[in-house]
Amino acid sequence: MVPLLRLAALSSAALLIASHVRAQGSDSLALSVQDAVALALRTGDEARTAQALIDVADAQVTVARASALPQIRINSSYSHVYENARAQAVGQIFNQPNTYNSNANISQALFQGGREWAALRVASRTRAAARLTADETRARLSVEVQSAYFQALFADRLVEIRAAGFALAEGRVRQIEQFQNAGRAARYDVLRARVERANLEPSVIQARDDRELALLELKRLVNIPASQPLVLTTSLNSGTVIAMLTSLDGDSSASGYDRPSVRAAELLLQARRGGITIARADRLPALSVFFQSGFQAFPLSGFPTNRGEATTIPCPTDPPQPNCRPISSQNGGWFQDRQIGVQLSWPLFDGFRTRGNIDLAKAQARLAEVQLREEREAVATEVARARAGVARAKALFAAQRETSTEADEAFRLASLRFTRGLGTQLETSDAQLALLTSQTNEARSVFDLYLASAELARALGRPIPLPPQTPPARITSSPGTGVQKN
Numbered sequence: 001m002v003p004l005l006r007l008a009a010l011s012s013a014a015l016l017i018a019s020h021v022r023a024q025g026s027d028s029l030a031l032s033v034q035d036a037v038a039l040a041l042r043t044g045d046e047a048r049t050a051q052a053l054i055d056v057a058d059a060q061v062t063v064a065r066a067s068a069l070p071q072i073r074i075n076s077s078y079s080h081v082y083e084n085a086r087a088q089a090v091g092q093i094f095n096q097p098n099t100y101n102s103n104a105n106i107s108q109a110l111f112q113g114g115r116e117w118a119a120l121r122v123a124s125r126t127r128a129a130a131r132l133t134a135d136e137t138r139a140r141l142s143v144e145v146q147s148a149y150f151q152a153l154f155a156d157r158l159v160e161i162r163a164a165g166f167a168l169a170e171g172r173v174r175q176i177e178q179f180q181n182a183g184r185a186a187r188y189d190v191l192r193a194r195v196e197r198a199n200l201e202p203s204v205i206q207a208r209d210d211r212e213l214a215l216l217e218l219k220r221l222v223n224i225p226a227s228q229p230l231v232l233t234t235s236l237n238s239g240t241v242i243a244m245l246t247s248l249d250g251d252s253s254a255s256g257y258d259r260p261s262v263r264a265a266e267l268l269l270q271a272r273r274g275g276i277t278i279a280r281a282d283r284l285p286a287l288s289v290f291f292q293s294g295f296q297a298f299p300l301s302g303f304p305t306n307r308g309e310a311t312t313i314p315c316p317t318d319p320p321q322p323n324c325r326p327i328s329s330q331n332g333g334w335f336q337d338r339q340i341g342v343q344l345s346w347p348l349f350d351g352f353r354t355r356g357n358i359d360l361a362k363a364q365a366r367l368a369e370v371q372l373r374e375e376r377e378a379v380a381t382e383v384a385r386a387r388a389g390v391a392r393a394k395a396l397f398a399a400q401r402e403t404s405t406e407a408d409e410a411f412r413l414a415s416l417r418f419t420r421g422l423g424t425q426l427e428t429s430d431a432q433l434a435l436l437t438s439q440t441n442e443a444r445s446v447f448d449l450y451l452a453s454a455e456l457a458r459a460l461g462r463p464i465p466l467p468p469q470t471p472p473a474r475i476t477s478s479p480g481t482g483v484q485k486n
Contacts, residue, residue, distance in 0.1 A: 027228075027229050028229040028230070028231050029224065029228055029229065029230050029231065030231045030233050031222075031224075031230055031231065031232055031233065032232075032233045032234045033145075033146060033149045033150075033234040033466055033467060034234075034466050036145050036146075036149050036218065036221075036222050037141075037142050037145050037146065037466065039222040039223070039224075040141055040142075040144075040145045040221050040222045040223070041138050041141060041142070043222070043223045044141055044221065044222070044223060045223075046137055046141055047134075047137060047138060047141060049137075050130075050133060050134035050137040050138070051134060053130045053133065053134070054127070054130045054131055054134055056130070057123070057126050057127035057129075057130040057131075058127060060123045060126060060127070061120070061123040061124055061127050063123070064116070064119040064120045064122070064123040065120055065123075067109065067112070067115070067116040067119060068109070068116040068117065068120065070106060070107065070108045071105075071106070071107045071108070072104065072105070072106050073104070073105045074102075074103070074104050074105075075101070075102070075103055075104075075105060075294075076101065076102040076103075077099075077100075077101045077102075078098075078099070078100050078101075079098075079099045080097060080098055080099075081096065081097050081098075081099075082097075084096070084097075096298040097300065098297075098298060098299050098300065098301065099296065099297075099298055100295075100296065100297040100298075100299075100303075100304060100334075101294065101295075101296050101337075102294050102295055102296075103292050103293060103294020103295070103337060104292070104293055104294060105290060105291075105292045106290065106291045106292075107288055107289070107290040107291075108288060108289055108290075109286065109287070109288045110287045110288055110289060111284075111285070111286065111287040112281060112284075112286050113280070113281030113282070113283070113284030113285070113286065114277060114281055114284075115277075115278050115281035115282075118274050118277040118278045118281065119274075119278055121271075121274050122271045122274040122275060122278065125267045125268070125270050125271040125274070126267070126268070126271050128264075128267050129263075129264040129265075129267040129268050129271070130264075132260040132261070132263050132264035132267070133260065133261070133264045135260040136259070136260040136261045136264070139260070139458045139461075139464060140458065141221075142454075142458075142464050143451075143454050143455055143458050143464060144221060145218070145221050145222065146451065146454055146464075146466070147451050147454075148214065148217045148218040148221050149218055149232065149234070150236060150447045150450065150451060151214045151217070151218075151447070152211065152214040152215050152217075152218050152232060153232060153234075153235065153236060153447070154214075154443060154444065154447045155207065155210045155211035155213075155214045156211050156232075157443040158207045158210070158211070158440060158443070159204070159207045159208055159211055161207075161436055161439045161440055161443070162200070162203050162204040162207045162436070163204055163207075165200055165203075165436045166197065166200045166201060166204050169193070169196055169197040169200050170197055172193050172196075172197075173190070173193045173194055173197050175419070176189050176190050176193045177190055215230060218230075234467060235467075236446060236447060236450055236467055237446070238397075238401070238446055240450070240467045241397070241446055241449050241450045241453065244450065244453045244454075244465050244467075245390075245394070245449070245453055255379075255380065255383065256379045256380065256382070256383040256459055256460045256461055257376060257379065258461055259379055259459070259460070259461030260461060261375055261379065262372075262375055262376055262379055262461075265368070265371055265372040265375040265376075266372060268368050268371070268372075269365070269368040269369055269371075269372050271368075272361070272364045272365040272367075272368040273365050273368075275361040275364060275365070276358065276361040276362055276365060278361070279354065279357040279358040279360070279361040280354075280358055282347065282350070282353075282354040282357065283347075283354055284346075285344060285345060285346035286344070286345045286346070287342070287343070287344050287345075288342070288343050289340075289341070289342050289343070290340070290341055290342075290343065291338075291339075291340045292337075292338065292339050292340070293336075293337070293338045294336075294337050294338075295308075295334040295335060295336055295337060296334070296335055296337045297332060297333060297334045297335065298330065298332060299332030299333075300332060302332075304332055304333050304334055305333075306331065306333040306334075307333050307334055308330060308331065308332075308333035308334050308335035309330065309331050309333060310328055310329065310330040310331075310335075311328070311329050311330075312326050312327070312328055312329075313326060313327040313328075313329055314326050379459070382459040383456075383459045383460060385459075386452070386455045386456040386458075386459040386460075387456060389452040389455065389456070390449070390452045390453060390456050392452075393445065393448045393449040393452040393453075394449060396441070396444075396445045396448065396449075397445040397446065397448075397449045399445075400438065400441045400442045400445045401442070403438045403441070403442065406438075407431075407434050407437075407438035407439070408438075410431050410434065413431075414431035415431075450467070
C-alpha cells in the first residue's frame, strides 16, 4: 500500500512540475527587485509626473533668460488709405493710398530694475527644487516597490509554511487512522485529527489569496498588466539584512535635514524671496535701446517690385512763378528706412498694482518659511519613527533567530513521542502550532527588518541599497492558475 502511495505522489509531483515548466515559458516575465524598481522609476506615473515638473522648470528658466537677451523681430505690413485728410488740407504730396512696410527690429533691455536677473535666479532655484523633489519621489517609490516585492515573497513563504503544516496534519490523520485500525487509537482521536486538518485548510487558502493580491499590487506599481505571468527572482536572507544594517550604523547621529525634500523647500523659500525683488522692480524705470532697418514702398497700385527712386520737378522758369514750389515724384518702389533710438519707461502710478504684487510676494515668502519648518519637523518625525521601527525590527529579528530552530526540534520530539505512544495528540498539535507560529514570525522578522532599514535610509536621504539578485526564481504568477511554487 505504501509503495503505491509513494508512486502516486511521485506521479503527481512530476505532472505538477511539467505544468509549471509549461507555464514558465516564453510568456513569463522574470522580475528581480532591481528590475522592478528600475521599471517603476522609468514607467511609473509618479516618476513621470516628477520628470514632467522638471521639464516645466527647465522651460521657465528658458523664459526667464529670454528677458535679458536681445530681441530680434521681422515685421511686415500693408495699408490702403481711402481718404487722406492731410492730403486734402496740405497737398497731394501726402496722398499715398498704398503703403508697404517691411523691417527688422533689434532691441536690447539695458535696465529693468534687476527684474531679469532676479527672475533667472528664481527659475534656476525652482528647477533645482523640482529635481530634488523628483529624487524624493524616486526614493519613496523605490521603497514602495521593494515593500510590495518582498510582501509577495513573504506571502509565498507563508503559503509554504501553511502548506507544510497542512501536509503534516494530513499525515497525522493517516497515522492516527492506522493506529485506530491497529487498536492503538480511539475514534475520538481520529475525529480530533480531522478537525485540526480541516481548521488548517482555510489558512492555506487565505495565504494563497494574499499572495495573489500581493503580486497584483506589485504589478500595479511597476505598470505590468495583471494577466502577465510573473516570476520573482530575488530572495532575502538574514545575511543581506545584517549587511544592510551595518551600512546604516554610521548614520546614528544623522538628522535627515539634508534630505532632498528639505533642500527643495529651502530652494523654494529662496525663490519666493526672489519674487519680492521681481515685484519691487516695477517701481524702477526701464531703459532699452533699439535699431530698426527695413524698406517702405508707396505705389499708386499693385505690388512694388523695383527699387525706389525719387525725382524733383522744378518750377517752370518761363514764365517764372513766384509762389511755385518744386514737386517730388517717386516711382512706387522700395525705399530704405533705418532708425535707432532709446526708450525710457517709468510707471509713476499704476493703481497700486505694484504694491499688491509686493504684498503678494511677501506673503508667499512667509508661506514658504512655514512650509520649510513643517518639512523639517516632518522629516525629524520620520527619522525618529524609522529609527524606532528599526530598533523594534532588530529586537524581533534577534528574538526569532533561535526560536524557529527550537520549535522545529520540539515538534520533531513531540511527533516521535506520539509515534512511540509516550505523548498525546494534544502535545503534537500544540508543538505544530508553535512551529508554524515561529516560522511565520521568523520570516516576518527578516522582511520587516529589511523594509525598516530601507525606510530609515529613505528618511535620512541616503541611497537605498538593494539586495543582490539570487536565482533561481521563487514564485510564479500565471493567469490561469494564479500563483504557484516554482
